[in-house]
Every structure is written in C-alpha cells, then in structure tokens.
Amino acid sequence: MLDHISRRLAGRVVVDDFDLAVSRGEVLGLLGVNGAGKTTVLRMIAGVLAPSSGAVRLDGRDLYEYPELARRRIGYLPEMPPLYDELTTKEFLRFCACLRGVARSAVAAAVERAVDRCELGEVRRRPLGLLSKGFRQRVGLAQAILHDPELIVLDEPASGLDPVQAMKLRALIRRLGADHAVILSTHVLPDVSACCDRVAILHGGVLRHVGAIHAQGEDATLHVGVVQPMQAQDWASLPQVTSVEPIDATHWRVHLAAGATGSALVTALVERGFGVDDLQAESAALERLFLAIAAGPTVQVA
Numbered sequence: 001m002l003d004h005i006s007r008r009l010a011g012r013v014v015v016d017d018f019d020l021a022v023s024r025g026e027v028l029g030l031l032g033v034n035g036a037g038k039t040t041v042l043r044m045i046a047g048v049l050a051p052s053s054g055a056v057r058l059d060g061r062d063l064y065e066y067p068e069l070a071r072r073r074i075g076y077l078p079e080m081p082p083l084y085d086e087l088t089t090k091e092f093l094r095f096c097a098c099l100r101g102v103a104r105s106a107v108a109a110a111v112e113r114a115v116d117r118c119e120l121g122e123v124r125r126r127p128l129g130l131l132s133k134g135f136r137q138r139v140g141l142a143q144a145i146l147h148d149p150e151l152i153v154l155d156e157p158a159s160g161l162d163p164v165q166a167m168k169l170r171a172l173i174r175r176l177g178a179d180h181a182v183i184l185s186t187h188v189l190p191d192v193s194a195c196c197d198r199v200a201i202l203h204g205g206v207l208r209h210v211g212a213i214h215a216q217g218e219d220a221t222l223h224v225g226v227v228q229p230m231q232a233q234d235w236a237s238l239p240q241v242t243s244v245e246p247i248d249a250t251h252w253r254v255h256l257a258a259g260a261t262g263s264a265l266v267t268a269l270v271e272r273g274f275g276v277d278d279l280q281a282e283s284a285a286l287e288r289l290f291l292a293i294a295a296g297p298t299v300q301v302a
Contacts, residue, residue, distance in 0.1 A: 001151075005054035007040055014040045015205045017054070024150065027177035027263065029196035029213070030185040033294050037205040038185045039079065039155055045183065046076035046153045058151065072101045075149035079156045081140025085129030089120055089139055092128060093146055100147035114146035117172060133160035141169075145176065152182045158191060167277060170194050171270075174263045189287055193222070194262045194279045199286065201293050208293045213261055213286065220256040223247070225278030226269060234274070240265045251278070 001022055007015045015037045022028050032038045043049035044056055047063050047070025056063040063069050070076075084092055093111045102110050115124055118138045123131055128139060137160045144152060154173070158166045173195045176182055184195060192199055193213055201209040213220075227250070235244040235252065240260035245253040256265065266276050 001057055002041075002045065003055040003057055005041075005044055005051040005056060007037075007044060007049065008052045009040075013205055015044070015051075015202075018202075018207050019054075020200060020207065020210065022151070022181045022183060024181045025178060026198065027173060027182040027184060027196045029192035029199040030183055030202065031187075031189075031192065031199060031290055032202035036202045038202055040205075041202065042076075042153050042155050042183065042185055043078075045151075046070060046074055048076070068101075071099070072147065073150045075144035075147065075152045077140050077144040077152075077154045077157055079159060081136065081143070083128045083136060083139060086127060088125050088127055089131075089142075090115070090124045092139065093142055096143040097146055102147050110146045110148070114142040117145065118142040119168065134162060134165050137161060138165070141172075150180060152176055152180050154183065155185045156187070157184065158186065158188060166191075167279075170279065171266070171276070174266060177263065189290065190280045193220075193286060194266065197261060197263065201290060203293050203296065208296075209289065212259075220260070220262075222254045222256065222262055222265070223251065223278070223280040224254050224265070224269075224276065225251045227275030227277055228273065230274055234272075238265065238268050240268060 002018055002020045004017050004019045005015065006013065006017055018041060030038050030041065040049065044051050047067060050064050058069050058073060061069060087095065090111060093114055094107055097107045097110050115121055118141050120138055120142060123135050128136065131139065137157065141157055144154070158169055161169060170191060173182060173184060186192060196213055198210065198212055200207060229249045230252070232244060235241050235254070240257055241254055242257050243255045247253060254265070262279060266279060269276050
C-alpha cells in the first residue's frame with residue numbers, strides 16, 4: 001500500500017523511503033517517539049498530505065491520482081479531531097456522511113450505526129462545543145467509521161479517554177479489525193499488545209522494524225481482568241492459552257500460546273460470555289524492542 005514514500009518539509013526529510021502494506025482483517029500498530037514521523041505518515045496515508053516521492057496505493061490505484069478514494073474508502077481520525085462546536089453530534093455526523101459520499105437514503109442508518117458503535121447516544125443532540133474531551137474524541141472516531149471505509153487510520157485515538165472508555169475503544173478497534181484494515185498510532189504499548197496483529201516502529205523518519213506482536217515461539221504473558229469469574233478449566237479450553245496463574249477471582253496472569261495474540265484471546269473470552277474489562281501486556285519483548293530502537297541513533301538523511 002505504501003510504495004517507498006518520502007516527505008520533505010522545509011528542506012528536511014521527515015519520512016524517508018517508507019514501504020509497507022496493510023491488509024483487510026489486520027490491525028497494524030505504528031509506534032515511535034514524538035517527532036519520529038508517525039503523524040506525517042498517517043496524513044500521507046489518509047490523503048491529507050502528498051508524499052514528496054513514492055506512492056500511496058489502495059487496491060493498486062494511486063491515492064493522489066484518484067483522490068476520491070480517500071473520501072469514500074478511507075476513514076481518518078487525526079490526533080485533534082476538527083469539530084464544528086455549533087453543531088450537535090448528530091448534525092455533525094450527518095454532515096460528514098454527506099462529505100464522504102454516503103447515499104442520501106443511507107445517511108440516517110450510517111449515523112445511527114456510528115452513534116451506537118461509539119456509545120454517543122446520550123450526547124447525540126448536544127452541541128459539540130459542550131462535550132468533554134473524551135466525548136469529542138469519540139465523535140471524531142464516529143466520523144472516521146460511519147461510511148464503512150476499507151481502511152481506518154487512527155492517530156492517538158485514546159487521547160482524552162478515561163480508563164473505562166479506553167478499554168471499550170480497544171474492544172471496538174478489535175471488532176473493526178475483523179472486517180477492515182486498521183492503522184493505529186499510539187504511545188501506549190499495552191494498547192498495541194491488546195489490539196494489534198503487527199507493529200511497525202518508526203524512528204527518525206525511517207522504518208526500523210515490522211513484525212508480529214508476538215513472534216512464533218515467544219511465550220507472551222498478559223494480565224487479564226474478566227467480568228465473570230473463571231476457573232482454571234475455563235482457561236484450559238482456550239486454544240490461545242498455554243497456562244494461567246490466578247491473581248484474584250477476576251484477574252489472571254495468562255501465558256499465550258506461540259503465535260496467539262491478545263486480540264484473539266479477548267475475542268474468545270467475549271464469545272464465551274466471560275467479558276474483559278482489563279488487559280495489560282507484561283511488556284517484555286515489545287517494550288525492550290521499542291526502547292532499544294528509540295534509544296538508538298537517528299540517521300540523518302540528505
């Protein structure tokens with residue numbers, strides 16, 4: 001999808017030779033310290049900022065030769081979503097649906113679906129200028145998904161959310177990842193472990209690592225909080241799990257099978273009616289890898 005894209009700003013290379021593909025049914029986590037170039041990459045993917053060289057392709061077509069692709073087939077949530085404070089939540093989403101090319105007859109249903117997914121029912125008629133930061137962020141997410149795009153690009157979507165809202169956001173991203181291609185930029189490593197299938201680490205504008213969250217053979221460990229109490233035999237029935245250690249009635253230390261992901265585990269728990277209200281990676285490999293890359297030298301590109 002990203003064909004060796006680069007971007008120069010004020011004569012300086014911000015992103016250099018970034019080459020990466022994302023498929024439908026996959027959530028990709030984009031990591032990097034502040035200034036690594038993440039937001040620039042996301043803006044190029046979303047059709048907001050043209051690359052200086054290279055191409056962004058969607059189904060083989062160049063996004064900047066066919067700009068209507070971005071409007072109809074990509075959903076983008078910037079870190080600070082641009083909202084019109086004088087509009088209500090519902091009015092704003094109807095406006096966004098029209099901009100995205102949603103058929104007039106389908107606008108009402110699309111808005112209601114986005115309101116339901118992002119749990120905005122209680123503020124649907126409230127002016128955006130009166131909403132808390134967390135609700136504003138959720139309205140921004142709703143506008144990114146209301147036209148059912150093939151690719152969803154999220155820049156720090158959990159910004160401003162409280163812990164409960166952040167947990168619900170993780171669950172929503174996992175559900176979106178089943179039917180869409182999702183790119184998630186975040187500084188929160190547990191969010192990546194919980195939501196993503198792969199991770200790409202950017203440093204100094206250069207892509208330094210791309211790989212699965214849990215490599216084959218790696219015994220990843222998660223701290224999982226469930227809504228309904230579980231027994232050891234309940235965990236033993238899950239193919240994603242090799243062993244567990246109880247912390248209390250609803251919290252467990254879970255060792256994942258090689259190749260299993262936190263996303264797959266949460267899906268299995270929800271399907272079996274246990275629910276999940278907390279998920280934290282026992283950092284280890286991903287954190288060590290990220291810190292090693294972030295502490296390394298920045299390559300100066302001419």
